[in-house]
């Protein structure tokens with residue numbers, strides 16, 4: 001009933017997924033991927049006999065471009081877009097979203113993400129914690145799960161869940177788990193609390209957008225819980241040692257490199273991991289986090 005669609009982001013397999021859920025009353029799409037992979041998404045749906053106009057409901061875990069960049073296109077097709085209430089205005093008017101993405105990706109923006117079309121407001125379904133979404137004859141429950149972003153939702157379907165980036169990046173067949181910690185909203189205590197809440201729901205299986213199903217959900221949540229303070233601690237220690245951004249970035253890159261090597265990830269695949277969370281972006285998110293902590297303390 002759940003099909004993982006590989007969007008072949010930048011030509012790489014197992015980087016960005018969308019999920020096709022076939023309900024008794026029609027297909028439901030979880031995540032849209034970016035505009036740049038829309039042809040791959042439509043081809044994947046066509047292979048499974050699904051025409052775009054059959055998709056009446058699209059659920060996005062959050063509004064980052066790798067998850068919801070094509071949401072506007074689907075809204076213009078007439079689909080309802082279910083999205084966190086805080087994120088919804090940015091799908092209607094993506095200008096701020098694009099501005100902050102351009103700060104990270106610069107002149108790579110268009111090649112990476114393709115078109116980002118504004119969604120007609122009347123197609124948006126702003127969603128909050130505990131909301132029940134009836135789609136395709138199925139009942140999805142939305143869980144407010146901040147940490148990676150303030151506007152992040154996990155969608156539960158019976159005893160499985162689509163967890164967006166809350167579970168980080170773990171490509172199918174690879175042991176390595178990486179956590180993208182983007183500015184401006186990365187929040188360590190919020191992320192840890194969200195993981196604890198989801199862990200307590202004992203899902204039988206979780207679906208990571210990057211990439212695919214993880215059957216050992218509890219063990220995976222444990223890895224995320226252990227990793228979070230390592231990311232935060234690396235930057236804290238470096239800041240206390242008086243290092244500047246360049247030095248911290250070099251340290252983060254070296255640490256991630258050691259982890260990639262330790263897990264036996266072939267060097268040819270390292271750029272795929274970088275494309276799903278550039279080290280510079282993660283460092284900036286962590287620096288921003290510590291800056292906010294400092295302001296709160298001072």
Ligand SMILES: [Zn+2]
Nearest residue numbers: 064066067165
């Ligand atoms: Zn993502």
